[in-house]
Amino acid sequence: MFDTIISGGEIIDGTGAPSFVADVGIAGDRITALGDLTSATAINRIDASGLTVTPGFIDIHTHSDFTLLADGRADSQLCQGVTTEVIGQCGFSCAPLGRQAGGSQLFGYVDVGIPINWRSFGEYLEQLERARPAVNVAAFVGHGAIHSAIKENDSSPSTANEIDAMVRLAEEAFDEGAWGFSTGLEYWPGIAAPLEEIAALTTVTAKRNGLYSTHVRNRDVYYDLGFSEAIATARHTNAKLQISHIQPKFGAPAMAMQHTLEMLYRAGREGVDVAFDIIPHDWNHTSMVSVLPMWAREGGTTKTLERLKDPALRKRMKENPRPMWRLVTVGRWNDIVLLHSVANVDLIGMNFSDIAQLRGVDPFDAVLDLLTEEGEALPQMMWTSHSFNDNDICMCMREAKCMVMSDTLALSQRGPLKGLIGSLSGYGWTARLLGHYARERGIISLTEAVNRITVRPAERLGLVDRGRLRAGAFADVTVFNPKLVHDESTVLAPLSSPKGFIHVMVNGCFAVRDGVRNDVQSGHVLRH
Structure with a gap:
């Protein structure tokens, strides 16, 4: 008797070996059988015909x-x-x-x-x-x-x-x-x-x-x-x-x-x-404060904010010879987009050419202004670039x-x-x-x-019993439609969930079933 049988799916076991059609039997938090389970009984039987079944x-x-x-x-x-x-x-x-x-x-x-x-x-x-x-x-x-x-x-x-x-x-x-x-x-x-x-x-x-x-x-x-x-x-x-x-x-x-x-x-x-x-x-995304030279970040957030308010030091910051992104050096501000801000939520998703034009300032000054306005939340401010x-x-x-x-x-x-x-x-x-x-x-x-x-x-x-579909492994399982799986997120809509994922199990429990996320929280904190 199984708790769940995922039947008839195309198995990709994670090893790189060719796929094959089989049933996956799950009892408790483990995969206990992999093969033909047509005659076996289970509390839940999931038809995965036409779908791909993989390790989580x-x-x-x-x-x-x-x-x-x-x-x-x-x-x-x-x-x-x-x-x-x-x-x-x-x-x-x-x-x-x-x-x-x-x-x-x-x-x-x-x-x-x-x-x-x-x-x-x-x-x-x-x-x-x-x-x-x-x-x-x-x-x-x-x-x-x-x-x-x-x-x-x-x-x-x-x-x-x-x-x-x-x-x-x-x-x-x-x-x-x-x-x-x-x-x-x-x-x-x-x-x-x-x-x-x-x-x-x-x-x-x-x-x-x-x-x-x-x-x-x-x-x-x-x-x-x-x-x-x-x-x-x-x-x-x-x-x-x-x-x-x-x-x-x-x-x-x-x-x-x-x-x-x-x-x-x-x-x-x-x-x-x-x-x-x-x-x-x-x-490529990173923290916005990383655009500043090393000396400007010494002493923590409070000291950095003090320096950002000093006109002479701001000028030195803009002359940074080794910025984290060379896009900044060549002024390709249209390829740099604000990703996360507490103080300027309305600007998220805009590139810095547009932000600068909106504010009537040089793009680098717009960056320094936004960093200053972020205050103590400065370390969490994020941007992304086409790098x-x-x-x-x-x-x-x-x-x-x-x-x-x-x-x-x-x-x-x-x-x-x-x-x-x-x-x-x-x-x-x-x-x-x-x-x-x-x-x-x-x-x-x-x-x-x-x-x-x-x-x-x-x-x-060195994870043991995870990452592979086999008997004895933990029942972390993903089932998706290989013909429909598609990334729906974009620069303007980065929070869009993808299409094509049907079922997801974590330690034998359904976290996603029939494409719907439920409130099951069955993950484990793994210790080495």
């Missing part, structure tokens, strides 16, 4: 650390088949925290009355469990959180004693369940961190058999220096390396992507364990070491996160992979596309 998708790179606390429903992910998220990326994590840390320092923070009363990584995971997330969650510990817990807003170089204290925090995080360690080397404080500090923490990661994921220092003009640093760090510390959103940005030479892949495969031949992931979209090259995305997607991810927030439009935008790919990244890149363009096959978001990330992380 694993998003190996998200920033849902706080949004899952604020509202654990994760509708944006479940409605496109995602059942597991990997949070704590780009150096941002909700723990550990220093004594003075508050909500505004947390990436994705929304003031919904949640007290920031945890300090250790383990305490944060306990808080997350109490929030009952609807998806499974594996958490990385971020360099930014570790560094800030020790130094707070002190911008002086880290001393040997301070680095030792950071190492102890990293060890505690792994003791308490961290799956890996991440850096964001284009963000504060990662942008100012010396190699010795990063290497010390990456050494801990290697000793604990965790995964080191990095947002490298540069992916445009000096792309090769950024990727070389990541490879050298992994080689020196023997860490497993995951390069986040590897595609170069606007400003990189035309051969940058091919050269980068050659660098990675050469490193692999020399014994470096390296893989990478991509966003399946040619729009990626689709040919680079396709080149990466065909590579064996490639995984695909969202780089976004788990959201719901039914509660306190209503209206919040994490990225342009937040509501449709899997549909874009399966529909746009696999079905419509044939960049990779559907079987390969599923592999990129199931078995491949599961094996990279």
Whole structure:
């Protein structure tokens, strides 16, 4: 007797093997049979004829650390088949925290009355469990959180004693369940961190058999220096390396992507364990404050706001020789769009050429004005730009070491996160992979596309019994129509859910049934 039988669907088991027609039998939170279950009985029998049945998708790179606390429903992910998220990326994590840390320092923070009363990584995971997330969650510990817990807003170089204290925090995080360690080397404080500090923490990661994921220092003009640093760090510390959103940005030479892949495969031949992931979209999002030079961000939000009000310092900010986006340098403001703001909600979705014209100011002045008006919510202000090259995305997607991810927030439009935008790919990244890149363009096959978001990330992380359809695995299952799956989101309507997803199960419970999201929240907080 099964609780559920999903019958007659085309099985793509996640391994990359050819698909086959079979029934999936589920009892409790596990898949207990895979084959011909015609004569078996079940409480629920789901006819999946003409549909594709796969493992629940694993998003190996998200920033849902706080949004899952604020509202654990994760509708944006479940409605496109995602059942597991990997949070704590780009150096941002909700723990550990220093004594003075508050909500505004947390990436994705929304003031919904949640007290920031945890300090250790383990305490944060306990808080997350109490929030009952609807998806499974594996958490990385971020360099930014570790560094800030020790130094707070002190911008002086880290001393040997301070680095030792950071190492102890990293060890505690792994003791308490961290799956890996991440850096964001284009963000504060990662942008100012010396190699010795990063290497010390990456050494801990290697000793604990965790995964080191990095947002490298540069992916445009000096792309090769950024990727070389990541490879050298992994080689020196023997860490497993995951390069986040590897595609170069606007400003990189035309051969940058091919050269980068050659660098990675050469490193692999020399014994470096390296893989990478991509966003399946040619729009690139980040925090707006990252446009400022490093000196303007020192000392935290309050100090940054003070500098933004000084005309002489504003002039220096505009002369930044190394902005995070080279689109700013060349003045392509029509390719840069406001994505999230508390103070200027009415401007969300507009490009900065139009915002500047509306306000009667220079576009860069419009940026600085909006940053100033955001106040203490400044760290959460987001924008997006047309910075990626689709040919680079396709080149990466065909590579064996490639995984695909969202780089976004788990959201719901039914509660306190209503209206919040994490990225342009937040509501449709899997549909874009399966529909746009696999079905419509044939960049990779559907079987390969599923592999990129199931078995491949599961094996990279060391997740046991997830990411593959087989007897004994957890019953994380996605059922979709391969002919209809389609990303409906656009720059002007980024919160549109995709078409084609029929059923989604998390640990044996239906989170989506017959295309309708219910209120089941059956995810688990996974500990390493």
